[in-house]
Amino acid sequence: MPIIKVGVVGFGTIGSRVADAVLRQPDMKLVGVAKVTPDYKAKLALEREINVFVPESSMDRWEELGLKISGTVEDLIDSSDIVIDATPGGVGLKNLELYKKAGRKAILQGGERGEAVEATIVPQVNYHEARGKMVVRVPSCNTTGLVRCIWGLRREVGVERVFAFLVRRSADPADKKGGPLDSMELNPVRPPSHHGEDVRTVLRDLSIFTTAVKTPVTHAHVHMLLIKLSKAIPRRDVVDILAEERRVLLVPESLGMRRTSDVFELSRHLKRPFNNIYENIVWLDSIHCDEGWVYLAQAIHQEAIVVPENVDVIRAMCTDVDAESSMNTTDIRLGIRKGIL
């Protein structure tokens, strides 16, 4: 089995988690991470013997702080088979020139526009579409969470129409700014939100309408999802389909799961790195079925949910490993759960 050499450009919310996940894969080597700012996160990465690459212009600042660098961002790219770009939204597209010049494959995140890439991938739906591509995108946390949840029902029963109401976190726990405080903001005021269109980059031709409101919380988004199936099926069949779906974890109220803060606490009891909840957390008791309409509520950990997708897309682009094998490896190595907690 050849080892895939992976470079991670950007070491923030997503980059640090993807780097951690790559380190846990048997068929991957983390060449290093690219980072601009020398800080405590960089120091701790170096302690764990992660190679850090920096832009030439900021080398001096790193050296002044005694932080050892392994080269420039260009050096990282040259030494990698594939680059995960986890820079802030909009920067990834600018970086594409670097990756193209070096002839390297690249994965962009959901913050980048979908039109600029060859495919947008949620592995359980369209892993195979990443094959032979040079630039692929993994969609945002909300889109990924919607796709995973809708996909099983679409595949097994058929979906006529989806309405999704997103109650969004305003900032990540470590964000320095954010808002609003003590307020809810329609985001956007004029519907639909962009999420529906983004879901359609993976689940083509799906009839989906999404809206979103921002609230002053940091740990997770909540989706209130209303799905009209192509035919009415009993609630237990809906539960069975979701319980079989990869990366979807059903949690019962009887075990005290009522809040997004419970989801955060769950991550600590699972001993997950970075408090990662890679799974859609679907409140089992929220699932309600009536005349072919399915309602459910789920929490989406915006910082972590796309991590397994990034790992799988590396394999889809760089190997001939099939989708199921890749997802099995990823899920085992990251301790990802499914079914009912």
Next chain:
Amino acid sequence: MPIIKVGVVGFGTIGSRVADAVLRQPDMKLVGVAKVTPDYKAKLALEREINVFVPESSMDRWEELGLKISGTVEDLIDSSDIVIDATPGGVGLKNLELYKKAGRKAILQGGERGEAVEATIVPQVNYHEARGKMVVRVPSCNTTGLVRCIWGLRREVGVERVFAFLVRRSADPADKKGGPLDSMELNPVRPPSHHGEDVRTVLRDLSIFTTAVKTPVTHAHVHMLLIKLSKAIPRRDVVDILAEERRVLLVPESLGMRRTSDVFELSRHLKRPFNNIYENIVWLDSIHCDEGWVYLAQAIHQEAIVVPENVDVIRAMCTDVDAESSMNTTDIRLGIRKGIL
């Protein structure tokens, strides 16, 4: 025109606002308010020459603080034609015995169970049903807000089905406790929430499914409403219907209305007492129509929205003033708006 003598029992969030509204009506006299705890709110009410009545057991505490009382709660009830009970949820039903014993009419709030009263009233729908009744209920803020918004569309076009997703404030601005903080709580986890059933106490036989999630904000609830009309009509007709509806105010994003905090700020620029927003605040630009489905988002000021309803129900129960005349008087006296801001 005979003057209606009104007693208000409970001087908290709703009671203080209803007392203020009664003082502004040409055909009502505020006999006084009943309050248990002597505090700054009591002192300021006395400064404004509002008579305060207290339970016999707490008279000493009031006198120690030099706060002048006008008698017992029973004295207030005896001196009133009608009592507005604005005590915390559950207390109103217990107080009913007092009102019945004195042979006085009473209005309870939405925190009380609907089965215990003769009718639940949202005046623009069923004002006439309060006629001749002794105990009537005004539903909660969320129910009132849903009813007002759905009613116009049901009356003018017909409504096949409603899905309402409520994003609730966790506490009022002056609450001493509340929560969750930095978390969203499914409330309840198992749908539907009680709001749909409560709406049906006014709009009978309506097909409505509601769910709710609590968020750490204080100023207003946000409703994300999805209404299937009996027939598809153009968006401009939906806007026209809502713009004609009493106590519904449409606000455009172009004027900077995007957040619940904007709704709070609006109350200050309107120079409203107690920051009251009596109207459903519907984001004009949120109104979206597609194949007979109408989506819209509205903010509901939980502290104030039921105030005009309480005032109208006083008239419905104590006079032969018709619904339109009562609501006109109430709306003019409280400065209530409708149409597009």
